[in-house]
């Protein structure tokens with residue numbers, strides 16, 4: 244039986260960078276996203292450079308059957324999943340009452356429903372083997388209040404809360420459950436989410452490879468909540484002291 248690390252949303256951005264770090268350390272990979280062509284290019288590159296096995300599975304994780312397919316594939320091929328990196332995610336910018344309803348609901352399916360289902364499917368075997376781990380990609384948004392991106396912020400708060408709770412449940416085992424909470428990262432995410440005005444983003448913007456390196460190092464050390472970058476750590480600390488109403492008003496002024 245061969246061991247693999249699953250990375251969702253591995254076709255670009257943070258997921259691609261995290262996948263590369265696992266590859267460098269000789270972990271076989273299952274790469275998941277919708278852009279199969281891109282995933283196949285990455286497979287070719289990683290297999291040549293790092294002498295590992297890479298399996299590409301084209302899936303739309305906002306579709307329930309696709310989530311099931313991933314688990315069925317792993318079971319059918321007797322694959323051991325060492326790490327599950329729940330990275331695939333989207334955002335949607337705009338006032339709640341105006342933002343496209345289908346896009347918001349698809350976001351919940353991807354950021355919340357499929358992430359939860361993948362944890363439910365893969366965690367029991369990790370517990371049985373007393374080995375492995377799950378790294379969920381949340382955001383500093385998880386700690387805040389997000390007018391103009393209300394559904395996105397809510398999905399990331401869910402991811403953080405779920406991660407902290409499940410991490411507490413598995414304490415005492417060798418299974419790691421962690422969440423990485425980046426601030427703004429220079430990927431295609433903001434553009435795809437339709438973020439128009441992100442004045443705060445410039446000073447806080449990090450590169451995807453920096454974020455991935457921090458996530459990889461601290462996940463391997465067993466840290467539960469990983470906040471990359473000094474400025475993001477300060478921001479999150481300030482959220483602990485400021486009234487949530489004040490945070491919400493400040494975010495609204497920046498974004499509207």
Ligand SMILES: NC(=O)c1ccc[n+]([C@@H]2O[C@H](COP(=O)([O-])OP(=O)(O)OC[C@H]3O[C@@H](n4cnc5c(N)ncnc54)[C@H](OP(=O)(O)O)[C@@H]3O)[C@@H](O)[C@H]2O)c1
Nearest residue numbers: 252254256257276277278303304331332382427428430432
């Ligand atoms: N960039 C930021 O500012 C930022 C900040 C904090 C947290 N995050 C979080 O970081 C994670 C990665 O985002 P990123 O910045 O790297 O954005 P990105 O460059 O847009 O990458 C998103 C990845 O998710 C995949 N994806 C999107 N919809 C999918 C679907 N329905 N099914 C399967 N895969 C799907 C995309 O691949 P395909 O399009 O090929 O499917 C892509 O590989 C997300 O969870 C995001 O919320 C981002």
